[in-house]
Amino acid sequence: MIPRYSRAEMVDIWSPESKFRIWFEIEAHACDALAELGVIPAAAAKTIWDKGGNAVFDINRIDEIERETKHDVIAFLTHLAEIVGPDARFIHQGMTSSDILDTCFNVQLVKASDLLLDDLDTLLTALKKRAHEHKLTITIGRSHAIHAEPTTFGVKLAQAYAEFARCRQRLIAAREEIATCAISGAVGTFANIDPTVEQHVAAKMGLAPETVSTQVIPRDRHAMFFATLGVIASSVERLATEIRHLQRTEVLEVEEYFSPGQKGSSAMPHKRNPVLTENLTGLARMVRSYALPAMENVSLWHERDISHSSVERMIGPDATITLDFALVRLTSVIEKLLVYPENMTANMNKFRGLIHSQRVLLALTQAGVSREDSYRLVQRNAMKVWEQGKDFLEELLKDEEVTSALSKAEIHDKFDLAYHTKHVNTIFARVFGP
Numbered sequence: 001m002i003p004r005y006s007r008a009e010m011v012d013i014w015s016p017e018s019k020f021r022i023w024f025e026i027e028a029h030a031c032d033a034l035a036e037l038g039v040i041p042a043a044a045a046k047t048i049w050d051k052g053g054n055a056v057f058d059i060n061r062i063d064e065i066e067r068e069t070k071h072d073v074i075a076f077l078t079h080l081a082e083i084v085g086p087d088a089r090f091i092h093q094g095m096t097s098s099d100i101l102d103t104c105f106n107v108q109l110v111k112a113s114d115l116l117l118d119d120l121d122t123l124l125t126a127l128k129k130r131a132h133e134h135k136l137t138i139t140i141g142r143s144h145a146i147h148a149e150p151t152t153f154g155v156k157l158a159q160a161y162a163e164f165a166r167c168r169q170r171l172i173a174a175r176e177e178i179a180t181c182a183i184s185g186a187v188g189t190f191a192n193i194d195p196t197v198e199q200h201v202a203a204k205m206g207l208a209p210e211t212v213s214t215q216v217i218p219r220d221r222h223a224m225f226f227a228t229l230g231v232i233a234s235s236v237e238r239l240a241t242e243i244r245h246l247q248r249t250e251v252l253e254v255e256e257y258f259s260p261g262q263k264g265s266s267a268m269p270h271k272r273n274p275v276l277t278e279n280l281t282g283l284a285r286m287v288r289s290y291a292l293p294a295m296e297n298v299s300l301w302h303e304r305d306i307s308h309s310s311v312e313r314m315i316g317p318d319a320t321i322t323l324d325f326a327l328v329r330l331t332s333v334i335e336k337l338l339v340y341p342e343n344m345t346a347n348m349n350k351f352r353g354l355i356h357s358q359r360v361l362l363a364l365t366q367a368g369v370s371r372e373d374s375y376r377l378v379q380r381n382a383m384k385v386w387e388q389g390k391d392f393l394e395e396l397l398k399d400e401e402v403t404s405a406l407s408k409a410e411i412h413d414k415f416d417l418a419y420h421t422k423h424v425n426t427i428f429a430r431v432f433g434p
Contacts, residue, residue: 014321020057023073029204031045031093039194040090041090047084102217109320113174120171127160132432134153134341138150139344147350150420160235178221181201182215187214214303216303219297222312226290232287233287239334256272280333286322293315296311351392354382359415361378
């Protein structure tokens with residue numbers, strides 16, 4: 001992932017230094033378990049920790065060895081042997097490369113998940129704060145991008161909060177799905193290594209032993225994980241798109257914060273563009289795109305092949321780094337979002353009361369008019385507003401068929417905005433708790 005869309009804490013999880021440190025810990029913990037079983041000397045296990053535990057692995061040296069061996073794990077083990085000395089012959093006893101690679105990959109995904117969960121928590125806090133701030137800020141709801149009926153901006157943000165709360169629960173499940181360890185040797189039969197070694201390593205690395213590893217950890221787990229990241233990214237895009245629409249010049253109900261000295265266009269000095277949420281839309285597309293190759297990785301040949309390997313070397317860091325950046329950026333957008341209630345009111349009143357058409361329709365049916373006739377009467381007056389710029393309330397009051405069923409007071413009552421906010425407390429209680 002390019003530095004422009006990366007945060008250091010997440011990038012560090014995927015650095016060569018972090019990867020080789022995890023590889024070492026897997027090998028060293030396995031040696032401890034093997035020593036307990038009497039397979040290797042206890043002194044050797046201690047030497048491996050003493051010499052390798054605080055070692056700084058030479059990335060250039062490992063790369064140099066790999067250029068000759070054409071095998072990354074062997075290159076690392078060769079370099080580790082240079083550090084540990086003769087006792088290095090006891091490292092990797094009965095293990096295969098996938099034991100190291102797959103277990104490490106899952107450790108990295110778990111660490112990445114924890115950062116993403118922190119990101120979601122921060123975003124949820126921001127959404128909750130702004131939702132309560134605008135709990136009763138009335139705005140127009142839109143269907144098909146056309147004025148529908150009033151809602152509140154707080155309800156819009158409450159919806160986003162509920163969606164990201166679901167995302168958080170999905171990520172917790174995905175984290176659990178991916179948090180497995182495989183130390184089972186060639187084709188996963190434990191022929192050359194006892195299953196208790198796997199149990200020991202799993203416990204030390206914060207994982208659970210894989211049920212059946214077949215030499216590699218089954219990739220349906222990873223498919224579920226990356227699909228979950230794709231869903232979270234889609235939720236990011238949903239909220240970003242809402243903000244982009246609401247910032248359009250002819251709408252301008254909200255606006256991204258525009259900092260002093262910021263420039264919107266190289267050609268037009270007046271521009272204040274929704275660049276952050278546009279960026280989030282693009283980043284969401286990338287995160288979603290990583291889900292498909294993860295699903296294609298599920299089908300490996302027999303007990304294993306490495307067709308998944310090149311894919312995961314890319315999508316592991318790229319998907320998590322990108323989503324981490326996107327969630328943090330979205331949080332900042334929400335925290336600093338400029339909200340314009342006056343514009344919301346002006347937009348809502350742009351079509352002179354049309355947004356109350358359903359209430360009039362229902363009132364007519366309750367007064368004894370058939371639904372078909374009620375719809376005809378209301379639509380007849382509504383079209384005058386659309387086509388001639390008339391006032392909806394005035395037209396209704398002049399329509400004798402309408403006033404023969406409803407009194408003027410009853411018609412006026414149907415234009416009360418408070419009617420549309422009477423259950424906002426109920427919605428907020430469902431979302432945020434009582």
